[in-house]
Amino acid sequence: MTNADIARVMREIAVFLDMDGVPFKPRAYEKVAYAIEAVDEPIAGIYQRGGIKAVEEIPGVGKSIAEKIVTLIDTGKLPYYEELRKKTPVDVAGLTAIEGLGPKNIKTLYQEIGVRTVADLEKAALAGKIRELPHFGEKSEQKILKGIGFLKQRSGRFPLGAVLALMSEIEARLVKVPGVHRVAIAGSIRRRKETVGDGDILVIARKPEAVMDYFVAMPEVVHVHGKGHTKSSVKLNTGMDVDLRVVPAASWGAALNYFTGSKDHNVALRRLAIEKKLKLNEYGVFRGDKAVAGKTEEEVYGVLGLPYIPPELREMTGEIEAAQAGTLPDLIGYDDVRGDLQTQTTWTDGANSIEEMAAEAQRLGREYIAITDHTKSLAMMGADEKQLRQQMKAIDKLNKGLQGFTILKGAEVNINKDGSLDIDDETLAELDVVGVAVHSHLNLPRAEQTRRVIRAMENPNADIFFHPTARVLQKREPIDLDIDAVIAAAKRTRTVLEIDAYPERLDLKDEHVRKAVDAGVKLAIDTDAHSVHHLSYLHFGIATARRGWATRADVVNALPLRGFLRSLKGGRR
């Protein structure tokens, strides 16, 4: 019984209860489903270790739901859930995935014409049976068929790196629509979540209709979900849905706050407003009928008694409490990183030379760059000790011709299966920056994998642990590491943990960054660039650092060159 299994049962119970119009309980189960998905370790393990009391520690889980979770873990079944299923035996997950179908409609479809699966639904729609039902009509029938079509080609969530460019382009085009005063991207994209489900755009416009007309007719639009005076929603050819809202200038801040989310953060703000006898919605903060804030986000937070909370922190992971206590972190800024510490060149699998990479990094405003080509045990033929020495000489020569910029000698050294490194210590000691990384034996059991990387970090030459979990978003699972043990070892050995900014990696991820920051472990933010184009990806890594509450002081390559070199493990430079 995995966490995902438990979460699925909780979510289905919520839907079943919604079908019967049960008040409030469904929200409780829904909340628990989200909470369980957010827990890093298996709930079964938590239960084994700490009993039912430990399960009740999960936010939103009380006595009753804890008992149900424990029953699920112990027996693999839950009578309460089985009863609900027996009453309405339908494929909840499949049917709710269809746009516009909710609990009430699913119940009607089952009771009136016996729809249990998406296949049943499609058959009924094609036979024209759905339009006959109460509260359904011809349009609902068409909408359902279209929804099934979209479901079949659904791609789920999108990596931020895959959508940010297009969204920025749409933003730029909207700015040029006549009568448009202001445009902003909101939602999870503004919070810089590593993957996003949809896009949210906010606009101030003199003639809202003109913006809406333009928006729904954009060349990328394949379907219009809805078009109104203030809100429209479309599906793009990439499969992603995008919402557009037009708001009055006086409500800009409140709307931006509302549509940036997260949902939980917004709910918490509304509760705060209620406590202060105020009402918060997307139009502003109101005392009775009188607007007391709304024009800027700062104003909205201000009347709630809070300092401005940066979007990357709005995930309901303690930011409200920190804001109230005045202990919000002074997050690292998007211009604060001075050097790039992981880059590959034509010496191994990169597309550009050392000179080209250095020139582009300098053009982007960096003060230094570490060249970290792969090492010998990698299948693609990485550098051996002799080649590394040749490269060091080449870099020395290049540095003589540079002003205000330094190329550092480095390597991305493979960690062998036993935790030893594939380059000898003598050579490593000659390098300025040694990154170590896992590229093989990705499937070792947790204890062995953890021992392996900790042994690598214990090497006095290992400055930085590159992309620690080796995950590739939506392609490769992270290696099985006891991340708390790795962070503790990083602290003990003074090894820097990397945030790999490459949008498919973002490794460490935000949650792990937060743990590292809390533990006082230093971070490096690097692009892992394999061509000059990748050098500009740094901001994705900085966003991840910000989402992990990192300040400038937590990041070694926010330091000027001398300070950065001094911050690495002592004794050899």
Added chain:
DNA sequence: GCCGTTTTCGGCCCGACTGTTTTCAGTCG
């Protein structure tokens, strides 16, 4: 069903759009 600087009861965020409907329920975010 959960939760508590409203704490063991009484609350639980709020509004736009759609479709089917003559005033609103359902869904979504």
